[in-house]
Amino acid sequence: MNKKKSILESNVFYTLIAIAAGFLIGAVFLVIAGISPAAAYGKLLGSVFGKPKYLFWTLIYASPLIFTGLSVAFSFRTGVFNIGAEGQFVVGSLAACVLGITLRLPPVLHALVCVLAAAAAGAVWSLAVGILKVKRGIHEVLSFIMFNWIAFYLSNYVVNLEAIHKEGGGEATKDVLESARLLFPEGLRSALDCNAANWGIVLAVLAAVLIYIIIEKTTLGYKLKAVGFNSNGALYAGINADGSVLTALGISGALAGLGGAVQILGMSGRLSQFAGQEGFGFEGITVALIGSSSPVGCIFSGLFYGAMKYGGSKLSIVKAPSEVVDIIMGCVILFIAVSQVFRILFARFSKKKEA
Amino acid sequence: MGKTSHMDESQVVIQMKDIVKKFGDFTANDHINLTVHKGEVHAILGENGAGKSTMMNVLCGLYRPTSGQIFINGKEVQFSSPKDAIDIGIGMVHQHFMLIQPFTVTENIILGMEPVKGLVVDKETAKKKVLELSERYGMKVDPDAKIEDISVGMQQRVEILKVLYRGADTLILDEPTASLTPQEIEGLMEIIENLTADGKSVILITHKLKEITASSDNCTIIRQGKYIRTVKVDEVNENELAAMMVGRDVNFRVEKKEMTPGETVLEVKDLHAKDYREVEILRGLNLTVRRGEIVGLAGVDGNGQTELVEVLTGLRRAESGAVTLLGKDVFNRSPKETFESGISSIPADRQKHGLILEFSNEDNLILQHFEEEPYATKGFLNRKAIREHALELSEKFDIRPRGSEGAPAGTLSGGNQQKVIIAREVTNDKELLIAVNPTRGLDVGAIEFVHKYLVEQRNRNRAVLLVSFELDEIMSLSDRIEVIFDGQITGSVPGKDADEKELGFMMAGGKKNE
Numbered sequence: 001m002n003k004k005k006s007i008l009e010s011n012v013f014y015t016l017i018a019i020a021a022g023f024l025i026g027a028v029f030l031v032i033a034g035i036s037p038a039a040a041y042g043k044l045l046g047s048v049f050g051k052p053k054y055l056f057w058t059l060i061y062a063s064p065l066i067f068t069g070l071s072v073a074f075s076f077r078t079g080v081f082n083i084g085a086e087g088q089f090v091v092g093s094l095a096a097c098v099l100g101i102t103l104r105l106p107p108v109l110h111a112l113v114c115v116l117a118a119a120a121a122g123a124v125w126s127l128a129v130g131i132l133k134v135k136r137g138i139h140e141v142l143s144f145i146m147f148n149w150i151a152f153y154l155s156n157y158v159v160n161l162e163a164i165h166k167e168g169g170g171e172a173t174k175d176v177l178e179s180a181r182l183l184f185p186e187g188l189r190s191a192l193d194c195n196a197a198n199w200g201i202v203l204a205v206l207a208a209v210l211i212y213i214i215i216e217k218t219t220l221g222y223k224l225k226a227v228g229f230n231s232n233g234a235l236y237a238g239i240n241a242d243g244s245v246l247t248a249l250g251i252s253g254a255l256a257g258l259g260g261a262v263q264i265l266g267m268s269g270r271l272s273q274f275a276g277q278e279g280f281g282f283e284g285i286t287v288a289l290i291g292s293s294s295p296v297g298c299i300f301s302g303l304f305y306g307a308m309k310y311g312g313s314k315l316s317i318v319k320a321p322s323e324v325v326d327i328i329m330g331c332v333i334l335f336i337a338v339s340q341v342f343r344i345l346f347a348r349f350s351k352k353k354e355a
Numbered sequence: 356m357g358k359t360s361h362m363d364e365s366q367v368v369i370q371m372k373d374i375v376k377k378f379g380d381f382t383a384n385d386h387i388n389l390t391v392h393k394g395e396v397h398a399i400l401g402e403n404g405a406g407k408s409t410m411m412n413v414l415c416g417l418y419r420p421t422s423g424q425i426f427i428n429g430k431e432v433q434f435s436s437p438k439d440a441i442d443i444g445i446g447m448v449h450q451h452f453m454l455i456q457p458f459t460v461t462e463n464i465i466l467g468m469e470p471v472k473g474l475v476v477d478k479e480t481a482k483k484k485v486l487e488l489s490e491r492y493g494m495k496v497d498p499d500a501k502i503e504d505i506s507v508g509m510q511q512r513v514e515i516l517k518v519l520y521r522g523a524d525t526l527i528l529d530e531p532t533a534s535l536t537p538q539e540i541e542g543l544m545e546i547i548e549n550l551t552a553d554g555k556s557v558i559l560i561t562h563k564l565k566e567i568t569a570s571s572d573n574c575t576i577i578r579q580g581k582y583i584r585t586v587k588v589d590e591v592n593e594n595e596l597a598a599m600m601v602g603r604d605v606n607f608r609v610e611k612k613e614m615t616p617g618e619t620v621l622e623v624k625d626l627h628a629k630d631y632r633e634v635e636i637l638r639g640l641n642l643t644v645r646r647g648e649i650v651g652l653a654g655v656d657g658n659g660q661t662e663l664v665e666v667l668t669g670l671r672r673a674e675s676g677a678v679t680l681l682g683k684d685v686f687n688r689s690p691k692e693t694f695e696s697g698i699s700s701i702p703a704d705r706q707k708h709g710l711i712l713e714f715s716n717e718d719n720l721i722l723q724h725f726e727e728e729p730y731a732t733k734g735f736l737n738r739k740a741i742r743e744h745a746l747e748l749s750e751k752f753d754i755r756p757r758g759s760e761g762a763p764a765g766t767l768s769g770g771n772q773q774k775v776i777i778a779r780e781v782t783n784d785k786e787l788l789i790a791v792n793p794t795r796g797l798d799v800g801a802i803e804f805v806h807k808y809l810v811e812q813r814n815r816n817r818a819v820l821l822v823s824f825e826l827d828e829i830m831s832l833s834d835r836i837e838v839i840f841d842g843q844i845t846g847s848v849p850g851k852d853a854d855e856k857e858l859g860f861m862m863a864g865g866k867k868n869e
Contacts, residue, residue, distance in 0.1 A: 219731045222718065229713040236670065236708040237722040238691030 011292040014342055018335035019290075019304075026328040030320060040320040047314035048307045056194040060267050062306025063200030064089070067259030068284025069291060069298040069305075070204075070211055071122075071252045076293040077215055078248035079228020080130075084144030085256040086281025087151035088125045090274075092118035092257025093264045094155045097271040100176030100264065101164060110179040115203075115261045122257020123250045125151065130249035134242040140249070152277055159273050172272040182265040198266035205299060207255060212295040214251075224248045256281060283309075289333055305329065361394035361551040362572045367429065368393050368525055368556050369414070369445075374423035376409050383409040384420070385580045391525065391558060394551045398559045398571040398588070400600050402798035406580040407560050411527050414558075415447045416440035446518030447527040452510050456503040460496050461485050464517045488519050492549045507656065508539035515546065526550065527558045532566060533795070536655045537826055537859035544570055562798055564593040565827070576600055601800045609806050609831045612814060616834065617646030618681070620818035621667075621698075621787050626676035628662050636662050637673070638842035644787065649809060649819040651833030651850060653826060655862050659842040660822050661703065664791055667820075668700050669693040681786060694723060697786035701776055701793045703822075705769075709776040712765035716754065717745035719764045720779050752778035753804065770801040781808050788812050791822045806832060826855060826862075840864050 027037035048058050068085045075082035082088075096118040103110060129147055132138040158164060164173050182198045183189065189197050215221040226234040227244035235241050259280060264271060287305050291297030312325030335342075369391040376384040384406045391397045401407045412418045414425065416434035425432055427443050434440050454463050461482050470477045470484070485498045494512045502510060511531060518526055528547075532540045547557050547570055559571060567574055568588055576583040576599045583599055621644040628637040636659045644650045654660055665671035667678065669690035678686040685696050702708035710719050721730045721741055729740040745760040754767075754774045764772060773793070780788060790809060794802040809832060813819050823829050829836055833850035838861040846861045 217736055218734050219726045219736060220734065222725050222736060226711050226714065226722070230707070230711045232707050233709065233711045233722075236668070236690055236702060238689070238694050240691075 011297075011339075014339035015290060015292070015301075015336060017342060018332050018339060021335045022328040022330075022332035025331045026324050029327055030324060033321070035318070035320045039318050040315060040324065043315060043318045043320070044308075044311040044325075047311040053193045054310070056192055056197050058303065058307045058310050059201040060194075060196050060198065060306075061310040062303045063198075063204045063266060064259040064263040064280050065283055065287050065305050065309075066201075066204035066298055066302030067207065067262060068256050068280050069287025069302045070208055070284075070295060071255035071259065071281075072284045072288035073291060073293040073295060073298050074211055074215070074255060075248065075252040076288060077228065078224040078244070078252075079231070080133075080245060080248055080252070081141055082126065082144065082249065082252045082256070083141050083285070084126060084129060084147050084281070085252070085259075085284045086277055086279070087144070087148035088122035088253045088256035089260040089263075089280045089284075090148075090151040090155050090278075091125045092122040092260025093271055094151075094158055094260070095121035095257070096180075096261040096264045097173055097176060098158065098164060100180035101174050103180070104177075105179060107179040110177065111182055111265060114176075114180045114265055115182075115258065118257045118261030118264075119254040120257070122260065123254040125257070126249045126253025127246060130246045133249075134245055148277065148281070152274060155271065156273050159271055166270070172270045174270065176265060176269050180265055181269065182262065196267045198262075200262035200266040203258070203262060204302070207258065208295040208299050211251075211255070215295065220247070256284065259284070286329055286333055289336055359548065359552075360572050361554070362396075363393040363554075366393040367391070368395075368427070369558075370426040371410070371414060372424045372426070374410065374413055374425070375421045376406075376413055376418060377421045383580055384413065385582075386423070387577060387580075387582045388585075389414075389575055390585070391556050392572075393556060394554055395573065396547060396551055396557045396559060396571045398561060398567040398574040399577070400561070400564075400567065400574055400596060401577040402600060402800060405577050405600075405798075407577065408529070409580075410577070411447065411529065411558070411560060414440070415445055415527060441521050441523070444522060444524035445527070446521055446523030446525070448511070448514045448518055448529065448531065450530040450533060452514050454502045454510055454513060457501060459499050459501055460505070460513050460516075461498040463502060463513055464520050466517075468521065484520070485516060488516055492519070492546055492553070494546055506539075508535050508542065511535070511539075511543070512546070523555070525556045525558065527560070529560045530562070531559070532561065532563060536862060537855060538863060540566070563827075564596050564799075567596065568593060578602055597799050600798070609810060611810055611832075611834075614647045614814070614834070616648040617816065619643050619645050620681055621820065622677075622679045623663075623667075624677040626663070626666065626673055626678065628659075628666050628671060628673040628676075630662055635674075636842050637666070637676075640676075640839070640843055642837060642844060644818040644820050646818055647813055647816045648834040649813050649821055649832050649850075651829035651836045652820065652822045652839055653829045653836050653858055653862055654824075654839035656824055658839050660791075660839055663839075664700065664703070664789055664822060667693065667698060667789060668702075694783075694785070698789065699780045699783040699785040699787070700789035701773075701780050701791060703791035703795075705772055705776055710764045710772060713763055715761045716749075716764050716767070716775055717741050717760040719775055720745050720748055722779065723783065748778040748782065752781075752808075754778065770797045773797060773801065773805065777805060777808055781812060784812075784815075784817070787818045787820065789820045789822070792824060793821070794823075794825070794828060802828075826858060830855065830858070838862055 030037045030040050048054055071085045072082050096114040099114045099117050129140050129143040132143050133140045159173050166172050166174050184197045223239055224244050227241045231241045287301045290301035308325045312322040315322045371389040374384050374387040387410050399407050413420050416437040416439050464485050465481045470480045482498045489496050496512050571588045573585055574588050575585045623642040626637050626640040630636040666673045669688050672687050680697050685693055730737055752774050754771055794805050830853050836848050836850050836853050837844050838846040
């Protein structure tokens with residue numbers, strides 16, 4: 001009975017229900033569109049689990065999402081709302097890309113410099129918003145959204161600079177030098193039959209563990225959470241609230257910037273001109289919500305979202321629109337938001353049974 | 356305050372029979388009974404969390420009882436919403452007023468039941484009706500004044516009028532005297548008298564035994580959700596009432612040994628500060644607190660107490676003046692600096708300033724020390740030491756329930772939340788302890804406890820500044836009472852032979868011996 005109760009009260013349980021409900025509603029839309037849900041979902045599953053190399057692609061898709069998920073989750077836990085992970089991701093990838101093309105350094109060092117530069121860029125982008133909040137009282141959500149667009153146009157501007165832009169046309173930058181890439185060694189990649197297999201997922205898991213330790217085990221985490229939960233109480237206890245907000249935003253921004261580095265130095269190898277916002281940062285919000293804002297939860301929800309994105313990209317083979325994935329993810333979030341309703345229903349149900 | 360009973364024992368207005376209210380597995384009301392007669396003042400007495408509010412929320416239609424019956428004028432009723440209760444003549448005046456600040460008195464009273472003329476509100480009729488009601492029950496109010504401009508006592512009258520306007524025959528008053536001055540309390544007692552003389556019944560929820568003996572005919576005592584008994588107030592004294600409520604004997608007298616105050620710890624000179632509206636609220640305030648004494652700051656809310664404490668604890672910047680602690684300048688320092696130089700405080704708002712409600716109790720107990728040994732080593736929290744510290748303090752300060760060290764502070768009852776703060780601040784053992792309304796909303800058992808620790812701090816030769824809106828508390832604890840009015844100290848009397856009337860007079864702006 002007790003075990004049953006603890007399951008009924010755990011976030012994971014409701015998250016799983018929400019995911020199931022999301023797939024159910026996705027199926028309804030597929031039927032309306034005249035596509036067999038069985039075929040579409042079969043394809044989705046097959047494209048993720050069909051071959052070992054598919055699983056690696058899932059990891060590649062998941063890595064940047066885990067980073068942006070961590071970024072948003074960390075901001076939630078410390079009482080700010082980083083809706084600007086999108087922009088921080090973009091400036092992170094921009095910094096990594098530019099340095100990856102222009103610097104001449106030995107292999108490991110080059111990659112390291114690019115990764116750190118991306119983290120710094122993300123942190124600076126987020127801190128700018130933090131300073132506006134602390135010094136001028138401007139709500140962070142407003143400035144984050146504007147900074148997302150500034151990052152967007154900044155990136156498109158830099159991509160088209162002569163020194164950076166790909167020679168002979170195209171809509172992208174030159175390729176990042178091999179020395180800056182985060183790819184697995186050539187031999188391993190061909191053994192895995194996956195060209196883009198990279199260290200991103202390892203970095204993402206390490207980052208999640210590090211963030212977990214910061215939040216749960218350190219005085220820094222204590223301080224940031226205290227300010228996040230109750231800034232008046234923290235101030236009363238002598239904690240510098242402004243400093244904490246800036247620290248929290250800096251760390252959050254750095255995480256999103258790292259996501260950008262992993263995407264460029266791991267998977268894509270170059271930065272393309274954007275037609276619209278790519279959405280890694282906004283998908284990070286979804287990842288954080290599905291992961292209940294817990295760093296470890298973000299690993300799993302990031303993997304889930306990565307699988308959906310990768311599998312979804314294959315849906316056109318069965319003539320199903322890949323947007324089905326977006327519908328499913330949207331519904332999942334909706335159901336997580338209303339999971340309180342499920343909770344009440346279960347509580348009623350189990351009480352009736354007892355009586 | 357003479358008491359005249361208008362109770363008509365032949366007419367039972369309200370009867371609650373065997374009311375049970377469960378929330379999940381928790382039984383908030385366990386077979387509660389209540390009988391109220393016409394013209395009666397009936398007090399409900401019980402500790403925090405005893406189930407008084409639940410009981411009244413059942414009676415005014417907010418909760419549906421799990422079992423039991425309610426009879427109004429002999430007829431069984433079932434409320435499905437507060438509106439049903441209002442329609443049948445039961446009105447509740449909540450402890451926290453529910454008024455719209457920028458609206459006038461009349462607008463607030465008629466809200467939702469506006470008399471109309473065609474499509475517009477008939478303001479003249481409304482005003483006339485409000486004046487008629489207020490005159491009938493001796494409640495002087497200005498029907499055109501805006502709520503934000505009138506005192507707390509006046510706002511309460513508006514709340515009472517609101518209920519009467521809706522045709523209530525029975526009024527439930529929830530902790531009505533919590534923020535009133537002695538004069539305002541006396542005024543309220545007169546209003547209650549007028550109401551019962553007119554045949555209305557009043558149910559009074561309160562912790563204050565003195566008010567019960569002064570105003571009520573009968574008193575129903577509940578403890579831990581259970582009905583204990585109903586007594587005739589004339590047949591019992593305050594000590595007996597308290598013992599029935601707590602379930603043991605309660606010591607009202609605060610035992611204090613004689614002490615001679617020592618050197619000056621806190622000295623405030625000519626302090627000027629503005630409030631949040633940028634209006635000067637502290638206007639040249641002078642105050643000293645010495646070792647081994649409790650100085651009580653008596654005053655009506657809004658005369659600068661809050662701002663004074665905020666300046667002393669570093670939350671507000673003063674305009675000018677001097678503040679020294681043992682000769683050291685602590686004027687306009689940050690909260691951290693004032694704390695480190697020797698000022699600890701029990702804040703007025705425990706949920707806003709005193710605690711991080713989402714944090715566990717053990718984390719709240721180290722709020723100012725989380726970066727220090729033994730609770731942290733090189734930036735990492737030492738969970739074992741934190742837990743041990745919490746276990747020790749829970750034991751010493753009787754924080755209940757036991758074993759809640761890891762539970763969020765928000766899950767504790769108000770009294771136990773206060774105990775967490777007191778445990779922390781008394782253990783900090785600073786030169787000066789500032790306590791602001793330290794027993795607000797606590798029951799007598801918890802009040803006794805808080806008072807004991809304040810006196811203990813004084814006996815250990817620390818300085819204590821007590822800021823409280825409870826005159827009784829100020830009078831029973833203070834060695835010296837300073838009266839604050841309009842941002843200045845307007846009078847000083849020894850705590851020993853302070854006179855309530857005289858203090859009340861001074862708190863309202865009168866000069867001593869005038």
